[in-house]
Amino acid sequence: MTNWKVILSIAKTHLLTKIKQTAIASLGVTFGIGSYITLVCFMTGLNAMLDNLILNQTPHIHIYNEIEPSEKQPISLYNNADKSFNVVHSIKPKISQKKIHNALPIIDYLEKNKDVRGALPQIKTQIFYIAGSIELGGNLTGINPVDEARLFNMEDYIVEGSAEALQNTDNSILLGIGIAKKMSLKVGDRVQVSPISGGIFPLKIVGFYQSGIADLDAIQSFTNIKTIQRILGKANNYITDINVKLHNIEQAIPLSKKIEQQFKLKAIDIKTANAQFETGTTIRNLITYAVSITLLIVAGFGIYNILNMLIYEKMNDIAILKATGFSGKDVQLIFMSQAMIIGFVGGVLGLLIGLGLANLISTIPFQTEALPTVETYPVNINPLFFIIGFSFAMLSTFLAGYLPSKKAKRIDPVRIIRGQ
Amino acid sequence: MRVVLEAKHINKYFKKPVLFHVLKDINFQVKKGEFASIMGKSGCGKSTLLYILSTMDTDYKGELLLNNQLVTNQNSNHLSYIRNKHIGFVFQFHYLLSEFSVLENVMLPAKKLAEKSHQEIEHDAIEKLKMLNIAHLAKKRASRVSGGEKQRIAIARALINNPSIIMGDEPTGNLDSHNAENVFNIFKKLSDEQGLSLLIVTHDKDFANKTDRIIQMADGKIIT
Numbered sequence: 001m002t003n004w005k006v007i008l009s010i011a012k013t014h015l016l017t018k019i020k021q022t023a024i025a026s027l028g029v030t031f032g033i034g035s036y037i038t039l040v041c042f043m044t045g046l047n048a049m050l051d052n053l054i055l056n057q058t059p060h061i062h063i064y065n066e067i068e069p070s071e072k073q074p075i076s077l078y079n080n081a082d083k084s085f086n087v088v089h090s091i092k093p094k095i096s097q098k099k100i101h102n103a104l105p106i107i108d109y110l111e112k113n114k115d116v117r118g119a120l121p122q123i124k125t126q127i128f129y130i131a132g133s134i135e136l137g138g139n140l141t142g143i144n145p146v147d148e149a150r151l152f153n154m155e156d157y158i159v160e161g162s163a164e165a166l167q168n169t170d171n172s173i174l175l176g177i178g179i180a181k182k183m184s185l186k187v188g189d190r191v192q193v194s195p196i197s198g199g200i201f202p203l204k205i206v207g208f209y210q211s212g213i214a215d216l217d218a219i220q221s222f223t224n225i226k227t228i229q230r231i232l233g234k235a236n237n238y239i240t241d242i243n244v245k246l247h248n249i250e251q252a253i254p255l256s257k258k259i260e261q262q263f264k265l266k267a268i269d270i271k272t273a274n275a276q277f278e279t280g281t282t283i284r285n286l287i288t289y290a291v292s293i294t295l296l297i298v299a300g301f302g303i304y305n306i307l308n309m310l311i312y313e314k315m316n317d318i319a320i321l322k323a324t325g326f327s328g329k330d331v332q333l334i335f336m337s338q339a340m341i342i343g344f345v346g347g348v349l350g351l352l353i354g355l356g357l358a359n360l361i362s363t364i365p366f367q368t369e370a371l372p373t374v375e376t377y378p379v380n381i382n383p384l385f386f387i388i389g390f391s392f393a394m395l396s397t398f399l400a401g402y403l404p405s406k407k408a409k410r411i412d413p414v415r416i417i418r419g420q
Numbered sequence: 421m422r423v424v425l426e427a428k429h430i431n432k433y434f435k436k437p438v439l440f441h442v443l444k445d446i447n448f449q450v451k452k453g454e455f456a457s458i459m460g461k462s463g464c465g466k467s468t469l470l471y472i473l474s475t476m477d478t479d480y481k482g483e484l485l486l487n488n489q490l491v492t493n494q495n496s497n498h499l500s501y502i503r504n505k506h507i508g509f510v511f512q513f514h515y516l517l518s519e520f521s522v523l524e525n526v527m528l529p530a531k532k533l534a535e536k537s538h539q540e541i542e543h544d545a546i547e548k549l550k551m552l553n554i555a556h557l558a559k560k561r562a563s564r565v566s567g568g569e570k571q572r573i574a575i576a577r578a579l580i581n582n583p584s585i586i587m588g589d590e591p592t593g594n595l596d597s598h599n600a601e602n603v604f605n606i607f608k609k610l611s612d613e614q615g616l617s618l619l620i621v622t623h624d625k626d627f628a629n630k631t632d633r634i635i636q637m638a639d640g641k642i643i644t
Binding site (some may be wrong): 010013322328 | 467471474476477496497500501502503504505507509511513516517518519520524528529531532533534577581589
């Protein structure tokens with residue numbers, strides 16, 4: 001039978017009479033948990049920002065027509081050569097159209113799939129920006145600007161102007177900021193572009209685009225789909241790419257395989273396209289967790305130390321308690337509850353301090369060319385971190401208290417009483 | 421007279437540093453209301469015997485009966501319960517939990533036993549303190565009272581659960597003669613008025629001579 005009231009009152013008295021030691025032990029936990037929360041919120045915030053830098057703009061599945069050599073060369077269709085060994089030199093890619101055949105019905109079909117948040121057509125082409133006698137090479141992509149803004153956070157990267165303006169203005173262009181700087185252009189000016197097939201088209205600048213990746217900003221511009229179809233002289237079913245955004249990113253691989261099979265198109269899922277990026281994220285997360293676990297372990301050792309000392313000091317009390325009828329288990333529970341109280345108080349304080357520091361960090365200004373929409377340091381205040389932090393505080397104090405309290409349980413009162 | 425404590429053929433060996441036969445076939449009884457003292461030279465095993473009788477030391481051969489019930493080979497939780505309910509302990513040095521108040525010290529064993537409500541326990545504790553003329557110390561920290569007072573508080577604590585027997589390991593060994601006299605008188609009073617059994621290990625001849633019965637030990641044996 002365990003008499004919790006007595007055990008807790010003894011634990012409380014021990015803790016309160018040694019308030020300095022208790023405070024130091026709790027502060028050990030507080031600092032551990034507090035820095036864990038701060039660090040994890042800050043680092044995952046930064047990670048999320050870096051992830052978004054790439055992933056927000058990247059479609060979950062990118063569908064296009066790949067230019068590649070035929071898998072089956074004509075010789076393999078010729079039955080008479082079945083049993084012979086064929087060597088085909090200098091294989092060339094097969095001539096095929098760049099556009100996706102039946103693109104509009106495919107988009108309709110994908111939109112109906114319940115896993116798909118949206119499927120957007122794009123037309124990608126190479127063009128030249130013409131400034132006097134200078135021709136700058138670049139990419140022009142035809143998009144549905146408002147839908148792109150909705151699904152791929154396009155607005156975040158438009159530093160002047162808006163997606164609506166691009167949608168509503170005929171013959172308009174959203175110019176990469178790098179090109180604009182090179183050519184000293186501002187919103188409202190006109191820029192001449194020339195597709196590879198020839199001809200010159202003046203387009204009105206309705207805004208600037210800044211992705212944060214300088215190389216990309218120096219070549220990439222956007223216009224709406226109709227304008228680019230006109231520039232290229234193609235019909236309105238001419239679509240070169242379809243970008244699919246899903247509700248759940250994990251569905252990307254199976255769905256992309258299904259699309260490849262069904263439509264005989266190339267469908268690249270986000271995981272394959274950004275494999276090295278994924279690795280980077282994993283490693284950053286690994287570092288975050290390694291550092292935080294180290295912090296928590298150090299805090300745990302602090303508690304272990306202090307409880308150990310406490311038990312040495314309390315040998316006398318332990319002997320008296322045992323002699324007056326407290327069992328070994330009671331004594332163990334007394335010290336365990338002290339450890340848990342230290343862990344609880346320290347842990348809760350740590351969570352509060354962590355929350356405070358994380359909020360403080362989120363007010364520090366942080367401006368960078370690469371991220372036009374970010375103004376302060378990003379933090380990711382996720383309730384899960386608080387649950388993990390608190391659980392770890394309790395777990396580590398439990399372990400740190402367990403060994404010393406086990407020792408207290410085993411102490412032989414006779415040896416202590418006779419020892420003096 | 422009812423037998424409170426009975427030892428049958430108790431043998432004990434110390435295994436370290438060398439095998440040593442400390443207690444050799446100890447047989448004796450303590451009856452209800454009896455005030456017995458154990459005397460003997462240092463190292464004759466009297467304290468060792470007391471700790472076996474107190475149930476704290478379980479590493480022995482033979483049988484120990486408390487209120488005619490076998491105590492030997494009970495599990496440690498049950499032994500704790502027996503110590504709590506039936507045995508009161510008074511030591512030479514180890515008096516009190518210094519961080520608790522005097523009253524709390526006295527109340528602790530009863531709180532552990534949890535047979536009475538908090539109010540009843542507090543009332544009992546104050547009664548015991550009054551009986552020992554130290555009620556005015558109740559709210560003081562245990563570390564702030566004098567040695568003689570501490571020993572009286574320890575006696576109050578030993579009495580709180582109305583035990584069958586009180587054991588003492590040289591309870592007066594650390595006290596001046598005035599306080600030693602005082603403690604003896606308390607024991608005597610308890611034995612005479614309340615019929616409490618007492619078993620006290622002592623070096624003090626004067627103390628022992630005033631008790632009902634002296635158990636003389638030498639070389640691990642009871643002589644008289």
